Every structure is written in C-alpha cells, then in structure tokens.
Amino acid sequence: MKTRTFLTTLVLFLLFFNGAICAVTIFSLKSSLGTAKEQRLAEHYVVASALLQDMQALHGRGADPAASLAQLMRPYGQFYTKHGGGFLVYRGQECLYSSVSDPEAPLADPAAPAAGQDRLLTVQQTDPFYLSVAGRLAPPFEDYVLVYQSRLSQTIHAWRRLCRLLYLAGAVCSLLLALCLLLLVSRLFRPLEQIHAASQQIARGEYGRRLTVRGRDELAGVAQSFNHMAAEIEAQMAALNQAAAQKQQFADNLAHELRTPLTAIYGYAEYLQKAALTETDRQAATGYILSECRRLQNLAAQLLETAVVRADGAALQPVDTAALFAAVRRTLQPKAEKLGAQITFCPQLPTLRGDPALLESLLINLVENALNACSRHPRILVQAVSEGGRALLRVQDNGRGMTGGELARIKEAFYRVDKARSRAAGGAGLGLALCEQIAAAHEAGLVFDSAPGQGTTVTLCFPACSP
Template identity: 45%
Template sequence: MKSRTFLFTLILFLLFFYSGILFVLVVTLKSNLDNSKDRSLREHYFIASSYAKDMYALEGRGTSVESGIKSLYHSYVDFYSKQKVILIISKESKPLYTDMMRDSIKSPKIPNLSKTSGRLVSMEKLGNKDYIRVVGTIPAPYDTYTLAYYYDVSAIISSWNKMTVMLFSIGIVFCGLLSVCLLLVLNRVFKPLQQISAASKSIAQGQYANRLKVKGRDELAEMASSFNHMAEEIESQIQQLATAAEQKQQFVDNLAHELRTPLTTIYGYAEYIQKVVRSEEDKLFATNYIMSESRRLQTIAYRLLDMATLRGNKIERNNVRMEKLVHELEQAMSFKSGEGKIKMIYEYQFDTLLCDADLMHILLVNLIDNAMKACSPDGVIKLAAYLEKQKKVIVVQDNGKGMTKEHLAHIIEPFYRVDPSRSRSEGGAGLGLALCQQIAVTHGAKLSFSSELGKGTTAKLTFTSQ
C-alpha cells in the first residue's frame, strides 16, 4: 500500500510538475518569438518606407533606379549587419543584392509578392542559425522589388534551450528531494497503520494488552487513541466473557456438588430400606432423612426457577407502605429470632417504597436470615430504611462474626458459602444472595456488602431509580 501510494503520488507530481515546466517554457519561447516578430515587422516596414523615399530622392537627382537600389542597399546593409540582420533585395523571386555570401550562406528563394500588398512572416533556418523572415514589397512605384528581412533569433532559442536544460536539471534535483520527503511523510503516515496492523494481529492471537504509543495531538494520534480505546473495550469484553464462562462453569460444578450429596444420601437410605429387614423405627428414620434431602433438592430447584423467572422479565411495581412491609418481616422472622435469642431492630424514615411487595419480602427475609446465621446468641440485627443523597436506601446490619474481603467478593455467586459445612447442616443451598441480587437488579437497585471480621456485616440496598 505504501509503495503504491508513493509511486502514484510521485508519478502524479512529476506529470504535473514537468507539464508546468513545459507550459512555462513554451509560453516564454512564444512570447520572445512574438516580440521578435513584432520587432521584425516594424523594422521591415521602416526600411521599406525609407527605401522608397530615398529612391524617390535619388531619381530626382537623375540617378537610375537600378543604381539607386544598389547604392541604397549597401548603405542599409552596412548599418543593419551590425544588428544581426540580413537584407535581400529581389525582383521576380530572383535575389539581386544579398549579404549572405559573407556568412557562406546559400541565398534562399524569395517568394514573388509583386502583385500583393501583404507581407509574409515565417521562421527559417539558414545554415546553423534560426531567423525570423519578413518578406514584403517596397512601396510604389518601386513595388516590383521585394525586400526580405532576416532577423537572427539563434541567441533567443539558444538561451531558451539552456533555460530548458537548467529547469529540467533543477526539476530532477527537486524531484529527488521531493521523493525523499514524500517517503519520510508516508513512513510517518503509514507507521501507525503498520503498528495497528501488528497490534491487530497480536490481539487476534490473544494478546489483548497490546497498545499503540500516542504522540502529539494530530489525526494520527487521535486514530491511535481510538484504536487503544477499541482494544481496551475488546479486552474488557473478553475478560467479561471469560469471567462469565468461569462463573457458569463454577455454577455447574457447584450445582453438581450440591446435587451429589442429597442424591447420594437418598440413594443410600433407599437401598438401606430395600435390602435389609428393618424395624419400623429405622424405616421412619430413613424415610425422614430421605424427605429432608428431597426438600433440599426442592429448595434448590425452586430457587433456580425463581432466578430464571426474574432474569429478563419485567415486574409490576406498586407503592408499598413501609409499615406493612416491616410488619410482615417481623411476623416472618420473629420465631427464628426468638429461637436464636437475637434482637431485631426496625427503623424507617420514608412511608412508601415502589416495588413488588412479594419479591422485596423475599429479598429482605434472605438478608435477615443470613445475618441471623452469622450472629451468635444475644446478637443484634438492625433493618434501617432512610434517604441518602435523595435516594431511598435499606440497610440490614448485624454484629456477627463478619467475613474477609476475599469471601465478600463472591457471596452473591450461586452456591457460594463462607461456611459450607454450616450451610448444609441448616439446609442452605447457597442461592439466597444470588436471588437477592437478581431481585435488586429487576428493581433498578444496587445491592452492596461491607464486612469486617469480628464486627459484623452490612447489606445495603440502594434504589437508584426512585
């Protein structure tokens, strides 16, 4: 591409450049020759007119025409030969008097203009010199004689030739310099393109961190910046896809792990009942265990179904009174909080919340339930609803054992447990906070967590759309 651009640009420039030089040279030569022709016409007219007047005067003194023509010719030749002018007097196309013999030039044929009053102007080469020739008759009554005027323009043409050689020589040097400059400019222009091509190939091979160096503030720098922005977006998208793929694989692995334990237990106790004769008490124990593990599988299935239903579906939101929402939470959690000797505190500073009441109940129950699991007896859990920067916020805060930043970054992932053994014993499936996150998203809200070991955890739900 660069080579083709270089050759095309250079050829186009040379075409226009040398065409311009030729045009200037042609115009200059034509102008000089036209000026010489005008001069020659004026000189010819002057000489012919003077000739006729002088002949008339000589005839008045009794001099014959032939003698007068001859004597006048020599006087005019003596004067004009110094100006590089050749004069020829002819009659009926036959030269009578000429001074070409001194230059060893063969006398040319002079056209017969005795019957015309016009003059002929032309270029003629005599020997190795170029002349402008003007041919015309001497005014009457001497119009039988023809005066040919030759003006030497060899110096003009020689000067023009030298100027042509000089201009073309300068043009060759100039074109050489231009070629070097053009090559440097094209290298400057195409270098970012080459870098983009190399970076694109490396990105295609999976090296997404490659970037172009941005120098200056011109269009090339802007193009490099745009490419870097595109590369950053691609890298971000690839990372997001990789993270999503990893999360999906982790989800599948965790789901398989979660299903394996209850299924193994169910199969083991069913085989225990089938193959060995057991007492009614043993059968009842095994049946209860099978039902317990079946409920665990049912819980997992329902939670997954809820998450699938929420994903991508719009919900119908209404203004729900906070008093009613808090009252229902108190009823739902009172037994469990009393059983664990946990103190519950409910505070709210706004009256209504635009939401789906059932889904919001599920979200807050899950947050409070997780807080209860983290608290020891005599722990305190506080639910507070207030305005922060003109946005509604609901916070569930506990003084439980807290968690590390590493665990905090993964708690909304499906099947993730900070304490896997505890969650199994209490029937948890590791889907509660993932469901909470899905409910928050459908409400246009942001769910965030903060925690510190030994001091507790805070779940914060910020409604950005109301």
C-alpha cells in the same frame, strides 16, 4: 493505500509541473520569435526607407537607380552581414543585389510579397533557422522587392539551452519532490500503520495495546478515539471473561451441590433394596432420603426464584412496612423460638415502594442468614428507616461477623462462609445471590458492613425515600 496515494500525488504533480515547463518553454519561444520578428521588421523598414530615399534622389537627378543599387546597398549589406543577416534586391525575377554569403541560406522568393501586401515574413523551420522579411518599395519603385534574411540559430539555440536547463531543473525538482512526498506520506500514514498494527494485536487478544497521542490534529483525535475503543473492548472482554468464569463456577458449584444429595439418596436407596433391615433402620434410611430430597427441592426453588426475578423484575407498588414485617415474623417465628433468638422489628417508615413478595423473600433470607451466623443468644434488629432522603431496609445481628475476603465473595452463588453449618441447615448458598437480584430489580443497592466478632449489618438502599 500508502503506495497508491504516493504514486497518484506524484503523477499529478509531474503532469502539472512538466506541463508548466512546456508552457513556459513555448511561451519563451514565442516571445523570442516575436522579439526577433519585430526587430527584423524594424531593420527592414529602416533599410527600405533609406534605400527608397536614395533611389528617389538618383531618379530626381535623372540617373538610373538600378545601376547604382549595389553601391547604395553595400554599407547595409556589410553592416548586417557581420550580425548574421543579408539583403537581396529583386526587380521582377532578376536579382540586382545580394549580400547573402551563407550557402545554407534559403532561396528568397522574388515574387513575394503579393500585390497589395506591405511585407511578408517567413521562417525556415529546419536548421539552419532563417527569418526572411520581403517587402516592396513605395512607388514609383514598386517593382523592386527588398528581402532581408537573418539567422535565428542563436535565438533557437538559446531557447534550446533554456529548455534543457528547465527540464534538468524539473527532473531534479521532481526527484526531490518524490523524496519529500515519500517522507510526508510515510509520516502521514504512520499513525494509520500504528492503528493497523494495534488492531491486529487487539484481534490476537492483546487488549492492553494503546496508541501514543501526539498533537491536537485530526490524527491525534483518531488515536484518542482508538484508545477509547480499545479501553472499552478491554473492559467488555474482561467483563465477558469474568461472566464466563462465574458461569463456569456456578456450573461447578451446582454440580457439586447436586452430587452430594444424589449420592446420599442413591446410597440409602440401594441400602434399602439390598439389605435386610429392621423397621427402625428402614425409617432412618427413609428419613435421610427425604432430607436430601428436601435439600434438592430447596435448591430448585431458589434457582427458580432467582430466574424469575431476573426475567420478570419487580412489580413496584406502595408496601405497608408493618404488614411486611409481620409476614416475615410469622414465617421465622418457629425457627427463632427454637434457637432462642430475639428478633426486633422497627418499621419507622410507614410505606416502601417495592414488590411485597420479593421484599418479604429478601428479608427472610437476610434474617435466616443472621440466625445462622449467631452461635448463641441471637439478637437481630430489622429496621425500615429514612436517611439522607433515601429509604433503607436494615438487618443487624450480633453474630461472628466476616472478614474482608469473605465480604468480597458473599454474593457469589453457592458461596458459604461456614460451609458445615450452612449445609447442615439445608442452605445451598443461593440466598444472598437471590437478594442481590431482588435489590437490582428495585434499582437498590445491597451493602454489607461486618467485622470478625462484631456482627454484620446488611442494608438495602432504595433510590429515593418512599412516599
């Protein structure tokens, strides 16, 4: 495109510029010829008028003007011969006088001009260039024709020199313009070339490539738009890479989670099949198989629940906070009694706007995590409060807490802070990932606040306070 733009612009300029030069030269030639014609006509008129007066004077004295014609014309002939001109006088077909000494001068037509014409002006189109003016004298000497011939070579040669000078100047100007146009086009297309190069680099995966923005013109705007697009592409690719890495990690963790119980199930099933066992050993092996099957069942249930929440979202409606807390208490009461845990529910808000089933699942997961995080004498506080015009669900425990690195990964699928304790409790590391999905379905935020030895507080922040 750069070459095509340069050539097109250059050709258009050359056509216009050389056309202008041609127009100037043609106008100059016409002007020079017009000036020469007017000058020759004026000179012919002066000489013809003077000659007519002299011939009338001779005719009035009874003398023959034809006999004295050479004497009458000699001064004019001598004067104009020095300036490249000459005169001829005809009567009929007879040439009575001639001061033209140039052998290359064209032969004058004695019959010109025709009757009724004043003067006839002719130009010889070949070198040597001559301008001829023929005119009849006034009566009673209308049979006399005065012809004035003058060279135009000086005018034509001056015009040719002007043409050569103009075309030479035009060639120099065209060359300079071509160079300037090439520099201008190169400068104008440099941002486009940079955009092209940057686009190729981005296509090769170099998403950090940016353009330098200079000025405030349209090209600067294009560069800014390109940089914005490149930043968006880089962000999108980073998000895609992160999502791909998370999916791969999820698949790896899922395979690991499935391998452990499947290995145990296979091993105990083979043990039951091949070994001669007592009833006690058989019951123990069967118990192990059932335990691992329950782990797989819990894993499948959590995965299914996460997928359902992601696909269907939440059916929002007013939720009675006291009834919600009572349902959570009933579900967790056996485990709390077994661990000797104290769970306190404080429904300071009468209602919340959400999905009852999903909020119950979220609280159960959060409280179970809190129970698992406490080594002894667990004390857990579950609240529904309003702060800053927003409804909050908060679960606070007195457990061991978490470090900053653990907090950064706590929402990842299959991640466990205490892997041995979580696996022994039957957890798959999907609880908080499910809680994050439930929070997103409610357009709420899930915030963790924890420090080692100081317990953990998890807060679900709703977008607005419930009516």
